[in-house]
Amino acid sequence: MLKSLFRGIFSVIRSRLFxxxxxxxxxxxxxFHRLFVLQVVEGADYLEQFTYRIQRDTQIAAPRGTIYDCNGTVLAYDRMIYSVIIENSTLLSDNDTRNQMIERLIAIIEDNGREAVNNIPMEVSEDGTIEFTGSDTTIRNFKKDIFSVNYSDSLSSRQEAMTAxxxxxxxxxxxxxxxxxxxTDSEILKILALRYELYMTRYQQYVSVTVVSDVDDQLVAAVxxxxxxxxxxxxxxxxxxxxNDxxxxxxxxxxxGTISxxxxxxxxxxxxxxxxxSDTVGKTGIESVFEYELAGTKGSQTLYVNSLGSVLDTTDVTAAVPGNDVYLTIDADLTKTVYNLLEEKIAGILLAKLVEYVDEENNEDHLxxxxxxxxxxIENNVIDTEHFYASDATALEESVGQRFNTYRDGVMAQMESILNPDNFVPQNTLSEEYDRYCNYIYTWARDNDILKTDMYDAxxxxxxxxxxxxISIGxxxxxxxSQGWIDTTLLDISGEYVDTSEVYTSLTEAILNGLLDDSGFHKLIYKFMLTSETITEKEICxxxxxxxxxxxxxxxxxxxxxxxxTPRSFIYNKIYTMEITPDMLALDIxxxxxxxxxxxxxEVKALVSYPSYDANRISDSDYYSSLLNNESRPLFNRATQQTSAPGSTYKPLAAIAALEEGLIDLTTEVYDQVLFDKVYxxxxxxxxxxxGSVNITEAIGVSCNYFFYELGYNASLTADGQENDQQGLELLAKYARMFGFGQTTGIEIGEAQPNISDESSVRSFIGQGTNNYTPxxxxxxxxxxxxxxxxxNLSLVDKITDSSGALVEDFTPELINDLTNTVAESTWNAVHQGMWLVCNDTTSYRDVFTSLDVAVAGKSGTAQESELKPDHAWFTGFAPYSDPQVAVTVLISNGYGSTNVVDTFRDAIAAYFNLPLYESTQTTDTDTSSQRHARMPINYTSGSTTMDDGAD
Incomplete structure (x- = not known):
């Protein structure tokens, strides 16, 4: 039996099925063994790795290209920084855990001397309550963020009325x-600020929030x-x-700035x-025009991170490529020198026109x-009147703020009385102060679109x-x-039918309520507080x-x-030493x-516009707001955007037109009778x-308006002796276009359109009429x-290279018109000789240029824009006279005539050729050091005749 069993087993073993x-x-x-190991022995480890190993495909930022001057001096560059960022984590599963983590992070940041981002418009007030900060629009939008309301939709009445x-x-x-x-409430606000930032990214996966940027190594290590x-x-x-600079x-x-x-x-x-x-792009200037060249090519990489945000592995890395570099034609050292010269001269003109008292009704000299x-x-916000009420205000600030409140309350009570129909009196019977307040009411109603001034004329x-x-303003x-000039929809009027008296009552309420919080009206009140010595000049200092x-x-x-x-001597000294600069005052000059x-x-070697600003601070909202509110307009590029009549700087062009068209020849003389009575x-x-009698060269040299009036008049005469103003204008415009005035200069950063005069041939020949051009x-x-x-064409750019220095593009001069064979050599000689006389003849500016070791030729120009303001001051020319290598144009807005810029032109020429700069010929008792100081106008106290030409 056993044999049978063994035989059966052996048979089974030998079978293929076994x-x-x-x-x-x-x-x-x-x-089974492997599954046991994976699930039981190592299951927890693998589960953790599987749960928290997250793949992220990220971009690698590329540095922008560098901007250089013509000598390789760095003007703009990218600096690498480290920032602390935060994003939602799976380990932050509940509010309590999230809030505690944020509190720890804030503490670490503050222990290292920094502050976390805080963009919520709320703060703890001095009395410990929570109050809003920022504008009504800012607060309303913040509420919409919190309540998830689209900006285009409205908040509920409950939400709208919510206090801070x-x-x-x-x-x-x-x-x-x-x-x-x-x-504490302050600590809660800080936590709320970061929670708010994370809340705003709740629908965006893997989007981080920058908590604090540009941190030092110590804070990096602490985090x-x-x-x-x-x-x-x-x-x-x-x-x-x-x-830089x-x-x-x-x-x-x-x-x-951040792309829009x-x-x-x-x-x-x-x-x-x-x-x-989220990209940063160029907003203005070279940064904007050459955005695609300066912007680098982003890289990419795949990151594997755990729940803490730690990188476990990095794969598939494509390196970022830096942007191309832009080399400018600008000479940085020359630019800095002439900018300072310009500012110092403007300060000097201001001081020269500064007097103890001015009769505003009779101030033809614009002192x-x-x-x-x-x-x-106060008018230009150098002194922040809002800070008078801040928790850290000084005792003097608090005192001035309290005095203002008292004075303003008195003004408002008196204005309410003036607007009362029972108290109407002719406005010319009011004091100067209340006459100004009444005029401001008109301005306020117009600017707020309540008074529709387009419905009537002067x-x-x-x-x-x-x-x-x-009559009174009331x-x-x-x-x-009664005439329907008031937009009643902007007034708080109830009822379908209202009479004139009810509308007037509502209007006066709107005016008084509006003035109560109007900053412009407040500044006007401060003016009369100074006049009445309710605030003293010493206190302002x-x-x-x-x-x-x-x-x-x-x-x-x-x-x-x-x-x-004295406060006045103190202020004079501070302006002279440039501690108080003209842009801070924002007066006409x-x-x-x-x-x-x-x-x-x-190729442009220097292009300056005063005043300017610090581009490094442009992202600071407070700083940017101060630029917008500065009445000297520092963001405005006057070199390329400000148009003005060129004044007598236009006379060389007019001379060329007259000579080439045969209106005169080189020997033609005109007797200057002062009053040109052929036109009215x-x-x-x-x-x-x-x-006296002058020819064309002499007329340029002494800038004789009468001579050029005669040219403009003769250009407008038809064959039968009739005056045709359009004929003269077209003749002059033909030559203006030949010299490029019919189009912009091609300068890369953009400029205002030129305007060739289309009014008054006589005045247009001296650079007035409606001629308007930029510097x-x-x-x-x-x-x-x-x-x-x-x-x-003018150009600011020399070349573009890649980051390794290889040439990408070379910018060559662009010739847009060639007049070398169009204009006679004798005409060029006559015009050059006339411009040489301007700088070298005894009847003009020879004393200014006598010590300059290079021969120059130039032309002054005075442009009248308004009788209410000083004339603009121009001077333009070239050097050396026999072989021109540089051309300089100077414009000082409201500079009181061309005499005031001649020495600035001279010093710019000296700076270009590395010659010594000239100190002001005038000094003051405070001129005791070699520090920067105002450059006073030439012989400004002498009472001598000046060649302020061009304006009529």
Missing amino acids: IVGAFFVILFVLL QELFDYMRGEDFFDITGDY KENSASLPGVTISQSYVREY SEYFAHITGYT DTELEQFAQDGHDEYTS ISYDQVFHAF DEEVYSQWENGE EFLQHAI QLLYDQGVLSTDDDDYTNLVNDVV CSGAMVITDPNSG PSPSCWNQNGH TQVNRYICAVANRGSVY
């Missing part, structure tokens, strides 16, 4: 961020050391744009769809009073009566209501110290406090421009004694005069 079955049994055992305290309580409550624990307790917090690497070059380089939706769409249309909504200067500190009878002070407003405008680390402060110097160019190529109104020569356009024209006919 072999196959055994094979599968062995496989099953091995599989109520919104604070809601956000910290259990239905929102649920912030519990022993925190990394505490990473286990800071899930979702990591350190990121990025780039920030830096600008930015104030000098900001109008050229421009600045960068409009730009994103435009770039995509241009075929650049690689941009994302500046100390009253204007002291009020300018000749309207009742309006004229009010303008002349014959009577005019009642008339405006002290406020400059209290608010950090001036540093107390000088003897001047001690002398001021101890009454060793506060700005200018200068362009320096190689006339043989159109009759303009006069600037020299009331006349210039760059005048400069291009004078370059063509200097090189005898080659009209080049």
